[in-house]
Amino acid sequence: MTSSDPPVPSRPRSATIILPPAPPPPPTAARAAASSTVKPPENRDAPAPVAPNLAATPVPGEPTVTLTIDGETIEVRKGTNVLEAAKLLGRDICHFCYHPGLTIAANCRQCLVEVEKNPKLQPSCQQIVGEGMVVHTESPAVLEARRAMLEFTLKNHPIDCPICDKAGECTLQRHYMDHNHHLTRVDVAKIRKPKHKDIGREIVLDAERCILCSRCVRFCEEIPGTGELAMTFRGDHEILDIAEGHPLDNAYSINVVDICPVGALTSKDFRFAIRAWELKATPTTCQGCATGCAVELHHKHENAYRVMPRHDPAVNGHWMCDEGRYTYKELDADARIRHARVDGQQVPLDHAIAAVAKRLQGRNKKVAAVFSGTSTNESNRALDDLATMLGAERFVLGRPPGKTDELLRDADKNANMRGAIAAAGAAKHEGELGLELAGRAYDAVIFLDGTFELSEVVRSALGAITSVCLSDRVTALAQACAIVLPATSWGESLGTTINRQGRLRVLQPAWRPEGDRRDRADLIREIALALGERDLGSGRDRARAIAEEFDHDGLRQLTTTPAATRPTLLRFSHSRG
Amino acid sequence: MAQRVLEFLQRERPLALAETGSHVGDEIAVVHREHLVEVLTLLRDHEQMRMNMLSDLTVVDYLGQTPRFEVVYQLYSIPHKHRLRVKVLVDETPGECWVPTATGLWYAANWAEREAWDLYGVRFEGHPDLRRILMYEEFVGHPLRKDYPQNGRQPLIRRPDAPPTDDQTTRLMPDSHDRRVS
Amino acid sequence: MSAPTTLPSARPVAHTIAETYDHRGRQAGEMPLSPSMQQFADEAERLPTDELILNMGPSHPAMHGTVRCVLRVDGETIKDADVQIGYLHRGFEKESEAATYTQIFPYVDRLNYVSPMLNNVGFAMAVEKLLGITAQIPERAEYIRVIVGELARVADHLTCLSAAISELGGLTVFFWGNRAREHVWELLEDVSGARMTHSYCRIGGVAWDLTRDFDEKCRGKIAKIRGLVVDIRKLVERNRIFLDRMEGVGCISAHDAISYGFTGPCLRACGVAYDVRKDHPYSVYDHFDFDVPIADGGDNLARYLVRIEEMEQSLRIVEQALVQIPPGAVIVDDPLIALPAKREVYNSIEGMIAHFKHIMDGLVVPAGEAYSFTEGGNGELGFYIVADGTGRPYKNRCRPPCFYITAALRQMILGANLADVVPIFGSINMIGGECDR
Secondary structure, three states: OOOOOOOOOOOOOOOOOOOOOOOOOOOOHHHHHHOOOOOOOOOOOOOOOOOOOOOOOOOOOOOEEEEEEOOEEEEEEOOOEHHHHHHHOOOOOOOOOOOOOOOOOOOOOOOEEEEOOOOOOEEOOOOEOOOOOEEEOOOHHHHHHHHHHHHHHHHOOOOOHHHOOOOOOOHHHHHHHHHHOOOOOOOOOOOOOOOOEEOEOOEEEOOOOOOOOOHHHHHHHHOOOOOOEEEEOOHHHOEEEEOOOOOEOOOOOOHHHHHOOOOOEEEOOOOOOOOHHHOEEEEEEOOOOOOOOEEEEEEEOOEEEEEEEOOEOOOOEOOOOHHHHHHHHHHOHHHEOOOEEEOOEEEOHHHHHHHHHHHHOOOOOOEEEEEEOOOOHHHHHHHHHHHHHHOOEEEEEOOOOOOOOOOOOOOOOOOOHHHHHHHHOOOEOHHHHHHHHHOOOOOEEEEOOOOOOOOHHHHHHHOOOEEEEEEOEOOHHHHHOOEEEEEOOOOOOOEEEEOOOOOEEEEOOOOOOOOOOEOHHHHHHHHHHHOOOOOOOOHHHHHHHHHHHHOOHHHHHHHHOOHHHOOOOOOOOOOOO | OHHHHHHHHHHHOHHHEEEEEEEOOEEEEEEOHHHHHHHHHHHHHOOOOOOOEEEEEEEEEOOOOOOOEEEEEEEEOOOOOOEEEEEEEEOOOOOOOEEEOOOOOOOHHHHHHHHHHHHHOOEEEOOOOOOOOOOOOOOOOOOOOOOOOOOOOOOOOOOOOOOOOOOOOOOOOOOOOOOOOO | OOOOOOOOOOOOOOOOOOOOEOOOOOEOOOOOOOHHHHHHHHHHHHOOOOOEEEEEOOOOOOOOOOOEEEEEEEOOEEEEEEEEOOOOOOOHHHHHOOOOOOOHHHHHHOOOOOOHHHHHHHHHHHHHHHHOOHHHOOHHHHHHHHHHHHHHHHHHHHHHHHHHHHHHOOHHHHHHHHHHHHHHHHHHHHHHOOOOOOOOEEOOEEOOOOOOOHHHHHHHHHHHHHHHHHHHHHHHOOOHHHHHHHOOOOOOOHHHHHHHOOOOHHHHOOOOOOOHHHHOOOOOHHHOOOOOOOOOOOOHHHHHHHHHHHHHHHHHHHHHHHHHOOOOOOEOOOOOOOOOOHHHHHHOHHHHHHHHHHHHHOOOOOOEEEEEEEEOOOOEEEEEEEEOOOOOEEEEEEEOHHHHHHHOHHHHHOOOEHHHHHHHHHHOOOOHHHHHO
């Protein structure tokens, strides 16, 4: 391949891997208010960032700085660092300790660049941009510095790749292949440090693998503010450690696993579960509470393995809480309901729909429709339409409130209570539902979800009346109901929820539903058709309508393009291929 | 040596060329569809070109870009020993997903175009017998397209005289969720 | 339908290659029929007949490689044919899009599975062209590739000829040809560990070096193979049945052959002198002194002659390569392309990471496209690879030489007898794995 060849005809050779699009802008406050008849209790914004805002994109109205990087001149926001400025030019300077969500430490020395008029190489994460600065990121001195720094970092690194969780998504592996790729020059025994040490409720520490970047130390100090981790000792013996009797126990501890560039900190829950390159990442929303953090669901075929946060400056920044991470367990394959059941018998779906219609038919039937704060807007609105057709009494149920804090955890553990309330309009409360069911006030009840926790008395009352449950997993309520229709879980639905800020949050399906599982809106559509009523439209149509209502570009694209052509995230973001 | 071919084309049919280039020693010419047969005929018949062999004909699917498909012809001249890669860009919309056939120029195009149709769904207008060649007739979809999944399943072919079975899976709502049936 | 107006003579006639037979195998200057026989023939011509649709189905002892020919026959003459392939389509291209470049070698083995080393070399060269390291392949690796490649070519031609002739009824040739092929496979098994699906090449060279006794063994086996080939030739080339069934049967003109995209022995049997090794020398083929046999006629016999002579030329190349091969490395010395030594992998983190990323991510090939062609067993074996900058190809197209040759099968059998289909099909060496991929 000679350099004098003209380049390939300019048709860009785009890879099948496309980086995720920027998060969509939030809906305006006016529209958000119009879609809910109940005033949201609080409007908590994303946690204030601790680190200085280092984003390099120039903001109109703010001062900018012009500098030259590798011969290209660029104008960036004043106050940003050279590393972020280089990102704007598409240049990814390798680094370990820098993280845009944390303060700058500049201790890894991997991001060194050459700045003219400066005798020594400067860490680009710490070097704030100056007017007229000239930076070289690929000069021989810089390349040698990178190579040498990696050599030092690798000198004591244990040969753990085959047993290390991080293999495949490890920054050290990636930088080695890109910037060093030479064999070792030393033949000295590596230093030994504590391995697989249990340092907390969720985390296992392997001190040998630690490259001492201190991201986790800074995280624990700045984000939850608990500061359990610290670097102790010096030189070759420096290790990451906790204080005796003070384990790593905060509610955001698993974030340190994400930010650790190597496999030093691993999650007890995820350890050895699966290899990172086998996973696909689908961008979706956490359903753990009303905050609605932007997350990626990591899955292989039809099984979910973990949840990781996506960067969303308006909602959750770079982080998510540990409780939210555990929501992937709700998608467990063993508990899934794949086929409909009528009176305990498994039947084909159309039989079950027909049975529902038959039992709901009749002039004097008193029906209760129970909306769910854990289901999507599309499902709730569909139930609203059905309730109107049946003249049903509306109730809204959800999960009981839980722990809250100043950061990301909301007391309301329902991802879409606002959307459910908005769809239901004027509704009665949970307590009344229990009494009325026990008192046989209704002939039929439709539960949008199977996760409501109703008392034994109420559940036993369900056997006598027509009870329909649209459930995605086996629960006590689903087993108590006469008819169970298999619904999709949040991992398989295309839908939306409204979070505590009134923003529209989007759920993207990670895999196609198995068996007879269908979207709740689609099941309700079929029930309506079986009752002889009008066609309510599919769940996808409703999602498209919601996209128009909220002017949400991302959702609009999701609902109009077929699944195959939508860009997917890299399977794991540190991959080279 | 193949640089000569590109220079010749640029001299003789500049309007037909969308762009030209080379990569790792291979010469590439992207041609407009309306001029394709003209250019191919010229390449085959002209004294200086004599590209008497259609070495290969295939399609590349750049899903996500417009136009989506690239129909690639590898041409070779036995007397002059030079090669050229000719490409035509084709969009995926049903009215646009076609290319004029080269069966009038080389016999090799007959089966090669059948294969391109079978695997990618690009029509070749004027082909005497455009049907599937590698896949069976009842196959649904075009398997080498990027949106055909790796582990794609096909509908079972039921014999016309076979009785209907009473299996649990229903065909209740074929469009409700994203089934990628191309 | 018309009955033959003359019957072949009952007396045995000495045959030489120089004598020509017409399309129906009738010898020039045959005796006319006796009056009673002539009457019989005239009556036969007036009998009402119909055409028959006959299926030479994919499951057929002679349709090796699984091909289906739907024939419309009028008596014994083929009026029309529909050659249907695809029974061995395994989705090679689709699978390659999900595999790393090194993982594709086993797939490539199974393309032309009677000469897998040639496929290995072809694919490796295509990726090396994209990487731009064609000039950096160590010379020893190039020589090894040539040796195993030419041995594979010998195996390919032996397979074709033994199968083709056994279908004519010459079962002895099948046994002798297989014996010769066993010699080749034993050699290749020593080198790669497998008799047929070697996966021996790597991007940048070959997987490991030849065995220490390879030179000696190879020379011994070449002598044995030569002996068997000589025996086969003696048995076959003056045999009247063989010549009757092969000469003048399955003719195709040079112009048609080129238009169909013929390459390799089938094209050289039409008199066209095109061999990738001579016309566009690659690897170290320009270091050797070898000839390329060309035959005229474009019929089965010409194809047979080209193949049998090519085997001798391949053995010549192997002998010269065994003399010329230099010592040295067998794979390019670039840690981004070749796997590190196992000693490094198990004892240093750098080697471990390099091995890990090579296997898991694959060998990163910069974005671009290339069409690389080599002389496979059946002709120009091309690989058109589109790379997207990752470790897996975006598109990996194999240009199968026998696909284009099989496309011409219909033309070659039209007008021939039903019994001629088998020798014609046998002589084009259609390998299902390559044709259908």
